[in-house]
Amino acid sequence: MVLYAVVLLLMAAGLWLVQEYRFYNMEANDLFLYDRAYLIGTLRQTGGFALLAASFDSQFMRIPFAGPVLVSLLYLAAGCLTASILRRKSPSGVMDGFAFLPAAFMFLCLENDYYRYWGHMAFVAALVVLWSYVHMPEGWKRRLVTGIIAVPVLYHLAGSAAAVFAVGACLYEILDRGVKGLWALAFPAVMAVTAFIYVETSMVSGWTSALTPFMYYSNPSTYFFPLYAWASVPLLIMASWLVSKFPTRRNSQLAAVVAGIAVSFFIAGNLYSKVHSRSNYRLLQEEYLADRGEWDRIIESADRRQPTYLLSYLNLALAEKGQLAERFGYFNPQDVSSIMQPVPNLKYGMSLQSKVYLSWGYVSAARQAAFDANMMTPGMRNPRQLKVLIQTNMASGAYDVAEKYIAILEKTLFYRTWAGSMRESADDPLICGLKASIPPVDEYVRYDGLKGDMEDIAEADPSQRIVKQFLEVYKIMEEVR
Amino acid sequence: MRRIILYMACLFACASCSREIEVAGYMGSQPEIFPDYRDVTIPSNIAPLNFEFIGDTGRADLVLLVEAPSGVRIIRPHGRLFSFRERMWSELLAETSGRGMIFRLCVRTREGWKAYDPFVMNVAKEPIDPYLAYRLIPPGYSLWKDMYICQRNLENFEEKKIYSNSQGKGNCVNCHSFCDRDPDRMLFHMRSELAGTYVWREGQLEKLETRTSQTMSSLVYPYWHPSGRYVAFSVNRTNQVLHVSDDNRIEVFDEDSDVVVYDLENHTVVTTDVLKSEDAFETFPTFSPDGKSLYFCSSKAVSPMPEKFKEARYSLCRVDFNPEDHTFGDKVDTLYNADTQRGSVSFPRVSPDGSRLVFTLSDYGNFSIWHKEADLYCVTLSNGNISELDWLNSDGVESYHSWSGNSRWMVFSSRRDDGLYTKPYIAYMDAFGMPHKPFLLPQKNPGKHYEALMYSYNIPELVSGEVGLDGRKIADYAHKEKGKQIGYIKQ
Numbered sequence: 018m019v020l021y022a023v024v025l026l027l028m029a030a031g032l033w034l035v036q037e038y039r040f041y042n043m044e045a046n047d048l049f050l051y052d053r054a055y056l057i058g059t060l061r062q063t064g065g066f067a068l069l070a071a072s073f074d075s076q077f078m079r080i081p082f083a084g085p086v087l088v089s090l091l092y093l094a095a096g097c098l099t100a101s102i103l104r105r106k107s108p109s110g111v112m113d114g115f116a117f118l119p120a121a122f123m124f125l126c127l128e129n130d131y132y133r134y135w136g137h138m139a140f141v142a143a144l145v146v147l148w149s150y151v152h153m154p155e156g157w158k159r160r161l162v163t164g165i166i167a168v169p170v171l172y173h174l175a176g177s178a179a180a181v182f183a184v185g186a187c188l189y190e191i192l193d194r195g196v197k198g199l200w201a202l203a204f205p206a207v208m209a210v211t212a213f214i215y216v217e218t219s220m221v222s223g224w225t226s227a228l229t230p231f232m233y234y235s236n237p238s239t240y241f242f243p244l245y246a247w248a249s250v251p252l253l254i255m256a257s258w259l260v261s262k263f264p265t266r267r268n269s270q271l272a273a274v275v276a277g278i279a280v281s282f283f284i285a286g287n288l289y290s291k292v293h294s295r296s297n298y299r300l301l302q303e304e305y306l307a308d309r310g311e312w313d314r315i316i317e318s319a320d321r322r323q324p325t326y327l328l329s330y331l332n333l334a335l336a337e338k339g340q341l342a343e344r345f346g347y348f349n350p351q352d353v354s355s356i357m358q359p360v361p362n363l364k365y366g367m368s369l370q371s372k373v374y375l376s377w378g379y380v381s382a383a384r385q386a387a388f389d390a391n392m393m394t395p396g397m398r399n400p401r402q403l404k405v406l407i408q409t410n411m412a413s414g415a416y417d418v419a420e421k422y423i424a425i426l427e428k429t430l431f432y433r434t435w436a437g438s439m440r441e442s443a444d445d446p447l448i449c450g451l452k453a454s455i456p457p458v459d460e461y462v463r464y465d466g467l468k469g470d471m472e473d474i475a476e477a478d479p480s481q482r483i484v485k486q487f488l489e490v491y492k493i494m495e496e497v498r
Numbered sequence: 499m500r501r502i503i504l505y506m507a508c509l510f511a512c513a514s515c516s517r518e519i520e521v522a523g524y525m526g527s528q529p530e531i532f533p534d535y536r537d538v539t540i541p542s543n544i545a546p547l548n549f550e551f552i553g554d555t556g557r558a559d560l561v562l563l564v565e566a567p568s569g570v571r572i573i574r575p576h577g578r579l580f581s582f583r584e585r586m587w588s589e590l591l592a593e594t595s596g597r598g599m600i601f602r603l604c605v606r607t608r609e610g611w612k613a614y615d616p617f618v619m620n621v622a623k624e625p626i627d628p629y630l631a632y633r634l635i636p637p638g639y640s641l642w643k644d645m646y647i648c649q650r651n652l653e654n655f656e657e658k659k660i661y662s663n664s665q666g667k668g669n670c671v672n673c674h675s676f677c678d679r680d681p682d683r684m685l686f687h688m689r690s691e692l693a694g695t696y697v698w699r700e701g702q703l704e705k706l707e708t709r710t711s712q713t714m715s716s717l718v719y720p721y722w723h724p725s726g727r728y729v730a731f732s733v734n735r736t737n738q739v740l741h742v743s744d745d746n747r748i749e750v751f752d753e754d755s756d757v758v759v760y761d762l763e764n765h766t767v768v769t770t771d772v773l774k775s776e777d778a779f780e781t782f783p784t785f786s787p788d789g790k791s792l793y794f795c796s797s798k799a800v801s802p803m804p805e806k807f808k809e810a811r812y813s814l815c816r817v818d819f820n821p822e823d824h825t826f827g828d829k830v831d832t833l834y835n836a837d838t839q840r841g842s843v844s845f846p847r848v849s850p851d852g853s854r855l856v857f858t859l860s861d862y863g864n865f866s867i868w869h870k871e872a873d874l875y876c877v878t879l880s881n882g883n884i885s886e887l888d889w890l891n892s893d894g895v896e897s898y899h900s901w902s903g904n905s906r907w908m909v910f911s912s913r914r915d916d917g918l919y920t921k922p923y924i925a926y927m928d929a930f931g932m933p934h935k936p937f938l939l940p941q942k943n944p945g946k947h948y949e950a951l952m953y954s955y956n957i958p959e960l961v962s963g964e965v966g967l968d969g970r971k972i973a974d975y976a977h978k979e980k981g982k983q984i985g986y987i988k989q
Binding site: 052054055058216217219222223236237363367380381382384385388389392393397398413414415417418420421424425455456457458459460461462463464470473 | 636638639641642643658659662664665667668739740741742743744745747749804915916917918919943946947949950952968969970973
């Protein structure tokens with residue numbers, strides 16, 4: 018038990034070090050609602066149970082260190098379940114170290130923003146069912162019936178990850194029984210039939226989603242680590258079976274375990290260094306810090322060779338601290354476009370714009386950006402953007418629309434108080450400030466360029482100090498040019 | 499045995515008590531309910547109109563008395579939701595067809611049950627087409643993500659997806675259109691990847707590449723000729739800007755547009771000078787039910803855009819069309835003159851009996867869904883009289899609309915509830931052409947459904963049956979086929 022706790026803590030600490038902001042982002046992309054209709058609706062979806070479990074889990078990830086601990090628990094569970102499954106084939110435990118290979122690939126999945134935590138949960142659910150299956154009493158009829166029932170049930174509850182069970186259980190039986198175990202081919206067959214039914218009834222969008230981890234992507238992506246995690250399970254079962262054919266000594270057992278762990282860590286570490294996108298991660302970090310108003314930390318993390326895509330958050334932080342005009346030139350500005358530099362990801366770009374425009378008091382532009390960023394979020398429930406949507410709709414008098422978003426946040430654990438407070442927010446300084454900054458004469462957003470927009474807002478509400486600083490710097494940059 | 503009899507007797511007594519509601523007083527007003535189904539007219543084949551009481555009576559017990567010729571039925575709520583079992587609802591509709599059912603909502607107070615003023619649901623004899631097709635799309639700006647073309651059985655709560663864009667490549671799908679409400683003849687466009695116009699008829703899908711060197715864009719807003727051989731389309735160069743402080747969030751405008759007619763047999767589009775004028779923007783074509791007239795909207799060409807888009811006001815025009823040789827008349831009739839009448843017309847739709855034409859009128863432009871002032875108007879085609887459909891209009895947007903096959907029902911999109919998320923309302927048009935109070939598309943739990951829905955109902959189209967086309971078939975076909983290039987003929 019102590020060993021497990023130590024491993025858990027070590028993994029959590031590692032995740033905290035390299036992926037801290039990823040977890041806050043996961044929380045913002047998977048809002049769990051305490052609402053009967055939402056629960057029933059989600060359970061009706063393919064993989065709905067795993068999705069609910071993932072959403073429930075991820076709601077806590079806004080608490081520092083909760084994300085790494087929860088995800089480490091999942092990885093530990095994946096490792097232990099795999100080890101236990103492998104021990105059925107190779108009781109000596111010689112493959113125990115390699116049992117962490119699926120977890121290593123799961124870790125790499127985190128790097129893809131489009132791969133949802135849902136996929137993690139579904140994979141572990143499939144491992145749980147496979148573990149239960151391999152530990153059930155002998156008797157081929159009972160096992161056949163169990164497998165045949167388990168596949169479609171698991172498919173509906175967890176989605177395409179049921180393939181891990183179907184293939185794993187089939188291979189397990191064939192390796193165990195030889196030709197006499199061929200009845201287990203029924204499991205992949207049932208999986209194919211189930212997938213066919215779900216595809217034909219449009220409960221799944223297509224064959225690729227129906228049979229592979231692509232079901233768990235929010236956007237089409239060519240990122241194969243989830244597939245490696247899945248494939249590693251039957252491959253490890255096969256390897257365990259092969260290993261069990263050879264006698265092992267205690268020393269070699271220990272060496273194999275150590276080698277397995279080393280290989281898992283090597284794969285995770287080596288591939289991580291190759292696939293890790295620092296630019297993406299920095300954007301996640303800046304977005305989180307900006308959302309929390311931690312302007313000092315954004316400024317502290319900047320340097321003179323600040324990448325251009327990070328300049329916008331930095332500019333915002335400097336403006337919030339009243340230092341924009343004074344320090345803008347220090348951080349590698351290219352030209353006037355450095356005021357509002359585009360970022361290399363549409364969703365992050367929209368999030369950035371909603372944040373910056375909101376701070377300017379640019380209500381309609383902030384509302385548009387928040388809407389689009391929210392739309393890019395699976396389920397269209399991104400609390401950061403919903404907050405902006407509530408504020409901007411209230412400021413522009415669209416109370417009924419704001420009410421719709423308030424009702425969503427009121428069904429969450431961590432945002433319900435804030436949402437409730439917005440119902441009585443007639444005197445809220447932010448809303449009042451936003452109202453004041455709406456120019457009395459209508460224009461079109463970005464039609465006269467950014468400068469024209471800033472001038473309009475600054476003129477409408479001279480107390481908007483952020484936009485005034487941006488405007489000041491803009492004019493300076495124009496002169497420099 | 500005696501104990502069982504006693505128990506049964508008690509149960510029976512309790513049940514009898516629960517069926518008796520004695521009204522001890524009156525509230526003096528009608529109850530506040532969502533959706534507002536008070537005094538609406540409904541078809542005899544509609545799904546149960548479940549509703550929620552939204553008045554302020556604390557946690558007091560509620561009960562609903564439904565009066566029909568066969569007697570009074572007592573409905574108890576789930577929380578505040580009054581939902582009707584489908585069988586009982588069907589019986590009620592059958593009993594009250596051509597008349598109406600009376601609803602009396604009672605609340606328990608210290609003095610006993612108090613009744614709100616009753617309200618009526620009039621049940622028209624004429625049925626509505628059993629299906630409604632629509633696109634579900636977030637009411638967003640220039641970006642999109644998930645969207646669906648769906649069909650809803652209006653006789654129950656079953657909704658099916660005809661196509662989900664996740665089945666393709668996440669591309670935009672739009673402008674679904676049916677020939678005379680026929681589920682076996684429909685088309686829609688896909689944009690971006692897998693782009694093309696997809697035509698479904700006689701059990702076959704056909705993909706068309708509709709951009710030609712003589713037209714400014716691919717085919718856009720469609721309307722089928724009743725014969726099923728032709729489809730009139732607009733071709734548009736569309737753009738949009740975002741307002742800074744106007745209540746209408748977005749302005750979508752055409753920088754140019756024409757009308758063409760596509761011949762499904764010859765795979766060519768044909769047009770004529772009056773539909774493709776250099777000096778005018780022509781859009782939103784609609785055939786008359788006899789197929790001999792083509793209605794369209796036309797504005798004088800305005801430039802530069804967007805500075806002058808408020809000057810783009812669309813008149814309602816008509817030109818002869820000969821389906822035998824797909825030729826057009828030379829004379830253009832103007833039914834609504836935007837220059838003199840100061841409004842702007844979009845979405846003309848003629849009732850299948852040919853007696854009336856309903857259109858959307860806004861202050862300017864043609865993208866009325868983003869115009870709060872947009873309302874529905876009706877032209878009596880026999881005399882050209884134009885009247886506002888007051889009963890259907892609200893302070894919010896009323897925009898896209900379609901007729902039922904018997905010309906008695908119209909479904910239209912409205913943003914009256916929250917100002918952003920478009921919902922379909924259904925209205926009865928009586929024999930005199932008078933609209934009755936419309937009702938919101940029924941749902942099992944309408945409050946929850948519409949509150950949680952993050953999509954707009956876009957282009958609601960009544961359909962006479964279930965569309966047999968499914969998304970898988972469309973996606974497979976879209977990936978496989980390149981698309982047939984259409985030709986162009988100018989008369």
